[in-house]
Amino acid sequence: MALTRAKKAEAPKKRSRIQTENRAAIALAALDVFSTDGYRGATIDRIAERAGMSKTNLLYYYPSKEDIYRQVIEQTVEAWLEPFAAIDPDGDPIEELRRYITIKLTMSDASPEASRLFANEVQRGAPLVLEFLQTRLKALVDEKAGVIRRWIDAGKIAPVDPYHLIFTIWATTQHYADFDVQVNAILGKQTKRPGFNDQVAHAVLSILLNGIKPRA
Amino acid sequence: MALTRAKKAEAPKKRSRIQTENRAAIALAALDVFSTDGYRGATIDRIAERAGMSKTNLLYYYPSKEDIYRQVIEQTVEAWLEPFAAIDPDGDPIEELRRYITIKLTMSDASPEASRLFANEVQRGAPLVLEFLQTRLKALVDEKAGVIRRWIDAGKIAPVDPYHLIFTIWATTQHYADFDVQVNAILGKQTKRPGFNDQVAHAVLSILLNGIKPRA
DNA sequence: CCAAAACTTGACTAAGTGGTCAAAATTGAA
DNA sequence: TTCAATTTTGACCACTTAGTCAAGTTTTGG
Numbered sequence: 001m002a003l004t005r006a007k008k009a010e011a012p013k014k015r016s017r018i019q020t021e022n023r024a025a026i027a028l029a030a031l032d033v034f035s036t037d038g039y040r041g042a043t044i045d046r047i048a049e050r051a052g053m054s055k056t057n058l059l060y061y062y063p064s065k066e067d068i069y070r071q072v073i074e075q076t077v078e079a080w081l082e083p084f085a086a087i088d089p090d091g092d093p094i095e096e097l098r099r100y101i102t103i104k105l106t107m108s109d110a111s112p113e114a115s116r117l118f119a120n121e122v123q124r125g126a127p128l129v130l131e132f133l134q135t136r137l138k139a140l141v142d143e144k145a146g147v148i149r150r151w152i153d154a155g156k157i158a159p160v161d162p163y164h165l166i167f168t169i170w171a172t173t174q175h176y177a178d179f180d181v182q183v184n185a186i187l188g189k190q191t192k193r194p195g196f197n198d199q200v201a202h203a204v205l206s207i208l209l210n211g212i213k214p215r216a
Numbered sequence: 217m218a219l220t221r222a223k224k225a226e227a228p229k230k231r232s233r234i235q236t237e238n239r240a241a242i243a244l245a246a247l248d249v250f251s252t253d254g255y256r257g258a259t260i261d262r263i264a265e266r267a268g269m270s271k272t273n274l275l276y277y278y279p280s281k282e283d284i285y286r287q288v289i290e291q292t293v294e295a296w297l298e299p300f301a302a303i304d305p306d307g308d309p310i311e312e313l314r315r316y317i318t319i320k321l322t323m324s325d326a327s328p329e330a331s332r333l334f335a336n337e338v339q340r341g342a343p344l345v346l347e348f349l350q351t352r353l354k355a356l357v358d359e360k361a362g363v364i365r366r367w368i369d370a371g372k373i374a375p376v377d378p379y380h381l382i383f384t385i386w387a388t389t390q391h392y393a394d395f396d397v398q399v400n401a402i403l404g405k406q407t408k409r410p411g412f413n414d415q416v417a418h419a420v421l422s423i424l425l426n427g428i429k430p431r432a
Numbered sequence: 433c434c435a436a437a438a439c440t441t442g443a444c445t446a447a448g449t450g451g452t453c454a455a456a457a458t459t460g461a462a
Numbered sequence: 463t464t465c466a467a468t469t470t471t472g473a474c475c476a477c478t479t480a481g482t483c484a485a486g487t488t489t490t491g492g
Contacts, residue, residue, distance in 0.1 A: 133398055158426060171390070182338050203376060210376075212374055214372070272481090
């Protein structure tokens with residue numbers, strides 16, 4: 001579950017109600033602050049303020065800034081991996097990809113902070129998650145690339161490089177979270193209208209599924 | 217040229233050789249540091265060190281950290297806009313898009329720092345370039361979206377939402393710069409091989425032009 | 433060659449920053 | 463109720479950071 005193995009087998013910590021509440025509040029506030037200011041730019045003070053407690057109290061729950069960051073990013077990565085792992089080799093390929101893309105777009109819309117946090121981490125050179133990327137993520141991507149290759153061999157989808165297809169899906173779906181300020185600036189208030197998210201999904205799916213060239 | 221209008225009509229400053237050299241060295245170093253550490257995370261000291269001069273000397277050329285940042289990001293945005301503006305309404309649509317995508321991928325490869333710098337700025341909420349996004353960039357995108365719409369009406373490309381097409385192109389082309397650590401982690405050393413960039417271009421173009429669904 | 437302008441530097445300041453510590457306030461089980 | 467464990471706090475420390483300043487050194491035009 002954890003990105004890195006726990007150093008020591010921690011005793012079976014049962015958390016009090018206050019522990020649970022405060023740790024959750026901290027994680028939420030930290031996601032917010034880290035995702036906009038980056039790791040170095042974020043301050044414990046601001047996280048504490050947003051979580052509604054003193055800095056000293058926050059440090060009672062998480063012993064250091066890096067600990068908070070680690071917690072939040074692990075949380076994010078796990079949530080982000082799940083729908084990818086759920087791609088079913090035996091499902092209908094187009095339907096599976098459509099579902100995955102839709103879920104990712106929904107997640108981007110629901111929690112753009114998480115998306116930005118991860119983007120930030122990778123852009124910094126992934127000091128914390130590099131090992132995870134090289135091991136667990138790579139293995140999972142290799143596996144799914146194999147699935148896609150088999151779909152291609154069966155003639156069920158067009159012959160495209162599986163890895164770059166995965167990257168393209170990640171790129172497009174995350175773009176709407178990571179660059180939402182830019183998207184808003186260009187599209188104006190229509191991005192706030194209720195159906196907008198569906199419109200994005202439809203447009204992206206149309207491009208990725210059918211391409212730009214006119215079909216005969 | 218500038219993102220924001222100059223406050224006062226500056227006297228016709230002719231720059232000495234030393235001015236020119238040092239300002240260029242600073243801009244280069246700043247791009248490097250800002251793009252990996254973010255605005256808040258970057259320090260004048262590190263920029264100065266990388267530029268090979270003392271902090272005090274650097275502040276002789278740029279009066280503040282924000283001034284350096286502003287300079288570098290304006291530079292970046294201008295370079296980034298040029299090939300987009302160059303999309304020719306009278307050219308062959310597929311060829312124009314292919315060319316634009318290829319150029320953007322080449323730029324991402326040549327200067328991933330610039331790409332990351334801009335991504336970082338937008339992810340922070342675009343404090344410096346927001347106005348630019350809402351005015352000049354929006355106008356330019358509106359114009360190019362009109363071009364694409366006319367191509368669609370003429371049946372020369374498939375009917376996709378022009379704005380989302382533009383976003384999709386930006387997303388995919390920037391992904392290889394902004395997430396290159398992740399790409400490297402997953403694809404391994406093959407990303408260093410000479411032909412890799414062409415392979416990326418080919419794969420991305422294939423997906424965007426033809427889509428994933430098998431053509432009859 | 434020389435003085436003025438341009439350039440460079442080290443010492444310094446004021447405002448944060450992450451983190452410690454001991455003491456106080458609160459909670460909860462017996 | 464009681465008292466030990468848990469939670470919360472303010473004072474504090476060592477360090478980093480953006481930016482100033484005055485005093486130097488180098489460059490350049492006459």
